Amino acid sequence: MVLQILIxxxxxxxxxxxxxxxLSLTLGVxxxxxxxHGVFYALGSFVxxxxxxxAKVNSFLAxxxxxxxxxxxxxxxxxxxxxxxxxSEMNVxxxxxxxxxxxxxxxxxxxxxxxxxxxxxxxxxxxIGEVFVDYQRMLAFGMGMAIIFGLxxxxxxxxxxxxxxxxxxxxxxxxxxxxxxxxxxxxxxxxGVALAALAGCLLAPLYLIFPAMGxxxxxxxxxxxxxxxxxxxxxxxxxxxxxxxxxxxxSYYISSGMVNVVPFLAMIVTLLIRPGGFFGKEIF
Amino acid sequence: xxxxxxxxxxxxxxxxxxxxxxSFNVEGGEVLGLMGPNxxxxxxxxxxxxxxxxxxxxxxxxxxxxxxxxxxxxxxxxGVTRTFQQxxxxxxxxxxxxxxxxxxxxxxxxxxxxxxxRQKVSDIFEFVGMKTKPSTLAKDLPQDExxxxxxxxAIGSDPELILLxxxxxxxxxxxxxxxxxxxxxxxKGGITLVIIEHVMRMLMRVSHRxxxxxxxxxxxxxxxxxxxxxxLVTEAYLGKEGEEIA
Amino acid sequence: MLKTKVSIGxxxxxxxxxxxIGLLGxxxxxxxxxxxxxxLHVIILANILAVFALSWDLLAGFMGxxxxxxxxxxxxxxxxxxxxTMAYRIPPVxxxxxxxxxxxxxSxxxxxxxxxxxxxxxxxxxxxxxQVLFTLAMGLPKLTGSEEGITKIPKFITSIQGxxxxxxxxxxxAVIALNLLFRSKFGKKLISLREDERxxxxxGIDTSTYKIIGAAMSAFLAGFMGAYxxxxxxxxxxxxxxxxxxxxVVAVVxxxxxxxxxxxxxxxxxxxxxxEYLYFxxxxxxxxxxxxxxxxxxxxxxxxxxxxxERLKVFNHGNTSSQ
Numbered sequence: 131m132v133l134q135i136l137i138x139x140x141x142x143x144x145x146x147x148x149x150x151x152x153l154s155l156t157l158g159v160x161x162x163x164x165x166x167h168g169v170f171y172a173l174g175s176f177v178x179x180x181x182x183x184x185a186k187v188n189s190f191l192a193x194x195x196x197x198x199x200x201x202x203x204x205x206x207x208x209x210x211x212x213x214x215x216x217x218s219e220m221n222v223x224x225x226x227x228x229x230x231x232x233x234x235x236x237x238x239x240x241x242x243x244x245x246x247x248x249x250x251x252x253x254x255x256x257x258i259g260e261v262f263v264d265y266q267r268m269l270a271f272g273m274g275m276a277i278i279f280g281l282x283x284x285x286x287x288x289x290x291x292x293x294x295x296x297x298x299x300x301x302x303x304x305x306x307x308x309x310x311x312x313x314x315x316x317x318x319x320x321x322g323v324a325l326a327a328l329a330g331c332l333l334a335p336l337y338l339i340f341p342a343m344g345x346x347x348x349x350x351x352x353x354x355x356x357x358x359x360x361x362x363x364x365x366x367x368x369x370x371x372x373x374x375x376x377x378x379x380x381s382y383y384i385s386s387g388m389v390n391v392v393p394f395l396a397m398i399v400t401l402l403i404r405p406g407g408f409f410g411k412e413i414f
Numbered sequence: 415x416x417x418x419x420x421x422x423x424x425x426x427x428x429x430x431x432x433x434x435x436x437s438f439n440v441e442g443g444e445v446l447g448l449m450g451p452n453x454x455x456x457x458x459x460x461x462x463x464x465x466x467x468x469x470x471x472x473x474x475x476x477x478x479x480x481x482x483x484x485x486x487x488x489x490x491x492x493g494v495t496r497t498f499q500q501x502x503x504x505x506x507x508x509x510x511x512x513x514x515x516x517x518x519x520x521x522x523x524x525x526x527x528x529x530x531x532r533q534k535v536s537d538i539f540e541f542v543g544m545k546t547k548p549s550t551l552a553k554d555l556p557q558d559e560x561x562x563x564x565x566x567x568a569i570g571s572d573p574e575l576i577l578l579x580x581x582x583x584x585x586x587x588x589x590x591x592x593x594x595x596x597x598x599x600x601x602k603g604g605i606t607l608v609i610i611e612h613v614m615r616m617l618m619r620v621s622h623r624x625x626x627x628x629x630x631x632x633x634x635x636x637x638x639x640x641x642x643x644x645x646l647v648t649e650a651y652l653g654k655e656g657e658e659i660a
Numbered sequence: 661m662l663k664t665k666v667s668i669g670x671x672x673x674x675x676x677x678x679x680x681i682g683l684l685g686x687x688x689x690x691x692x693x694x695x696x697x698x699x700l701h702v703i704i705l706a707n708i709l710a711v712f713a714l715s716w717d718l719l720a721g722f723m724g725x726x727x728x729x730x731x732x733x734x735x736x737x738x739x740x741x742x743x744x745t746m747a748y749r750i751p752p753v754x755x756x757x758x759x760x761x762x763x764x765x766x767s768x769x770x771x772x773x774x775x776x777x778x779x780x781x782x783x784x785x786x787x788x789x790x791q792v793l794f795t796l797a798m799g800l801p802k803l804t805g806s807e808e809g810i811t812k813i814p815k816f817i818t819s820i821q822g823x824x825x826x827x828x829x830x831x832x833x834a835v836i837a838l839n840l841l842f843r844s845k846f847g848k849k850l851i852s853l854r855e856d857e858r859x860x861x862x863x864g865i866d867t868s869t870y871k872i873i874g875a876a877m878s879a880f881l882a883g884f885m886g887a888y889x890x891x892x893x894x895x896x897x898x899x900x901x902x903x904x905x906x907x908x909v910v911a912v913v914x915x916x917x918x919x920x921x922x923x924x925x926x927x928x929x930x931x932x933x934x935x936e937y938l939y940f941x942x943x944x945x946x947x948x949x950x951x952x953x954x955x956x957x958x959x960x961x962x963x964x965x966x967x968x969x970e971r972l973k974v975f976n977h978g979n980t981s982s983q
Contacts, residue, residue: 163780163783163784165728165783165787211954211958214958215957215958219779219780220720220724220726220779221957223726223728223779223780223783224726224910224914224953224957225953225954225957225958227728227907227910228907228910228911228950228951228953228954228957229950229954231903231904231907231946231949231950232946232947232950232951232954235944235946235947235950236947239943239944239947345787345791345903346791349784349787349788349791352784356781390791390792390795391792391795391796391799394788394789394791394792394795395792397788398773398785398788398789398792401773401774401777401781401784401785401788402773464862465861466858466861466862485861485866485868486861486862487861487863487864487865487866487867488866490861490862490863490864491864495862495864496862498859498862502856502858502859502862503856503859504851504852504855504856504859504860505855505856506851506855507848507851507852507855511848514845514848515845515848515849515852515860515863515865516863516864516865517845518864531845567863570863571863571864
């Protein structure tokens with residue numbers, strides 16, 4: 131049984147890592163506290179629901195479309211909402227908070243408050259020894275890992291990726307060196323939220339979806355990024371696994387109603403142990 | 415009699431020693447100049463003394479009490495204040511309140527004995543030559559008055575020792591002289607000062623003694639004359655443009 | 661013209677102040693002029709929201725602590741009344757104070773660990789804390805009644821008129837108290853936290869202690885109002901702890917102008933009246949507020965009063981004016 135939980139937890143953790151990574155990008159590269167990160171996760175779930183359940187589109191195709199749509203939505207948001215308020219941290223937080231509320235309301239008005247479910251991409255499960263692993267989870271995990279790997283490669287090898295890393299290290303220097311910081315901001319934000327949406331797509335078949343579903347993933351993503359350390363992909367992945375495990379352990383040993391509470395508490399504990407700053411070690 | 419004793423002070427950042435085994439004393443009533451090339455660790459020393467950084471090792475003794483690692487406000491209460499390299503103010507608050515908010519309740523000040531806070535702030539402004547109206551918001555303060563406000567703020571806490579971090583950098587010679595006069599008047603009023611500066615002219619004029627730092631350690635120490643003649647010092651400054659010890 | 665002062669006795673007060681006092685006078689006699697109970701009810705709600713919003717402005721606008729979980733203070737004040745009245749009868753004034761006190765305790769539990777956290781982390785942590793409370797309120801039906809909450813709480817003041825005057829009393833007291841606070845040295849030290857925390861320390865201010873005390877004051881006010889809200893409605897539900905409530909308060913203050921103190925009042929009135937009278941847009945409320953907030957922040961970060969201030973240089977409260 132414990133093994134079952136462990137495996138399931140790890141598989142879940144892979145997706146969490148994906149979400150955490152998305153946040154790590156916007157936080158680390160753009161220095162933007164994106165409180166709307168969770169609502170993009172929710173949007174991912176709802177958009178793919180529409181494609182698959184309402185429009186009867188093939189799941190994989192839907193996944194692809196959703197990613198693209200949310201990516202461009204992210205760019206739109208970045209241009210219109212974020213670019214003007216970038217300098218003020220407080221305003222960015224209030225604006226993205228408002229955006230999250232706005233989008234959540236849009237979801238509620240567009241799809242209704244009922245809890246919905248999406249069918250899995252693959253039905254069925256695999257039995258390895260005592261452990262059951264359903265295909266959906268494995269697929270989600272596999273895709274998550276593939277994307278993370280792809281991201282790593284892109285950041286290290288491609289020109290855009292290298293430029294992005296430069297911006298993360300030193301914004302001013304990157305500008306002076308002629309890097310098109312505007313373009314990078316756009317792409318990074320779009321990618322960051324698209325990753326959240328992707329996580330939402332992959333997890334939609336596993337859990338019920340509802341308009342306010344974004345807040346827990348939002349806080350969880352922050353916790354993962356804080357725990358794993360800014361800019362560290364490995365750290366974020368490990369953090370993701372940790373939280374995946376915690377979630378599953380909670381839902382099994384305590385109750386599924388409390389699933390939200392323990393990750394939150396874990397997050398609070400994380401914050402207390404490692405307040406570490408985004409930008410520099412000394413709090414002063 | 416040394417009121418501040420820095421002993422074997424060390425501070426590392428990511429493996430690099432910003433300050434390495436630094437020791438020097440500050441005598442009561444003197445004006446001590448702290449100089450050195452860029453990156454010598456001078457601002458780090460101020461940060462360590464005033465509680466903004468914790469040393470990795472060593473002690474900072476203020477009247478025989480080790481204050482290393484105490485929070486900044488506690489150090490201020492003990493009579494040590496500082497100014498910042500880039501002048502810092504509370505922008506959306508009047509310049510009056512900028513000083514008022516840190517005003518000390520104690521009556522230990524020898525220079526400003528007014529008990530009414532309003533009068534005290536007014537006296538301090540007069541002392542530093544502040545020409546702007548007290549009800550002006552700090553963000554509307556003209557550039558050249560910013561340093562005066564900083565010094566006024568540092569004085570307001572009734573300090574025994576003030577550490578000035580590059581008080582005249584970027585100022586014209588006239589403005590620089592004006593600040594130097596304030597320093598001298600403060601010193602005459604019994605306040606001990608430690609000044610970090612690059613502008614030699616000012617340092618030479620006001621300092622009783624100098625401590626020269628390089629790469630985080632003490633390079634030389636003594637009166638301005640002694641330091642000027644020290645070959646180690648000239649060597650450290652060779653090749654630096656615009657630096658004259660004369 | 662707006663800066664002209666009028667002499668009254670030995671004092672001089674500004675024209676906007678005269679206007680405000682006049683308005684207050686009108687509000688005081690309103691119950692005698694108007695028979696519509698519903699209007700009075702809406703005004704009471706507006707007053708409650710206004711004071712609650714003031715408590716958030718204290719924290720966020722004056723101290724610079726962006727608390728995104730503020731509803732937890734309001735809610736815990738309300739739930740305190742809910743829990744206590746299930747078992748005991750207590751004098752309502754004690755209940756109100758207790759609501760405030762428990763809220764202060766919560767602010768310590770939340771605030772002390774969060775002392776070291778910079779802005780964004782503080783915002784996330786407070787959000788997380790409030791979500792924990794919300795989840796607990798929803799998830800422990802035996803204790804909290806879950807979604808339905810606790811009902812049939814005996815009311816404090818039974819008449820609408822009584823509540824009307826009481827809520828105004830609270831509003832006026834809060835405004836005066838905060839006014840006095842920010843003219844005092846203590847209040848200015850709180851403001852210095854927002855302006856430059858490092859400098860504040862360098863000026864000899866114990867920033868940690870002031871953060872805690874300021875937050876406690878904000879929490880007390882919020883908890884007190886939460887308790888009153890519970891008494892007024894006769895029930896307490898989890899949405900008194902919700903993110904939506906926090907957002908409402910943020911919206912009110914952003915709209916009125918963060919750090920202006922007075923801005924929260926028209927903000928609260930507008931929001932409450934829209935809520936209650938335009939019930940056909942009930943479903944779209946939050947959507948519209950969110951949209952308006954985003955637009956305000958894009959155009960001017962000062963909110964309504966910020967815009968006014970720039971044009972007319974009138975209200976000057978977040979900026980301390982010298983004596």
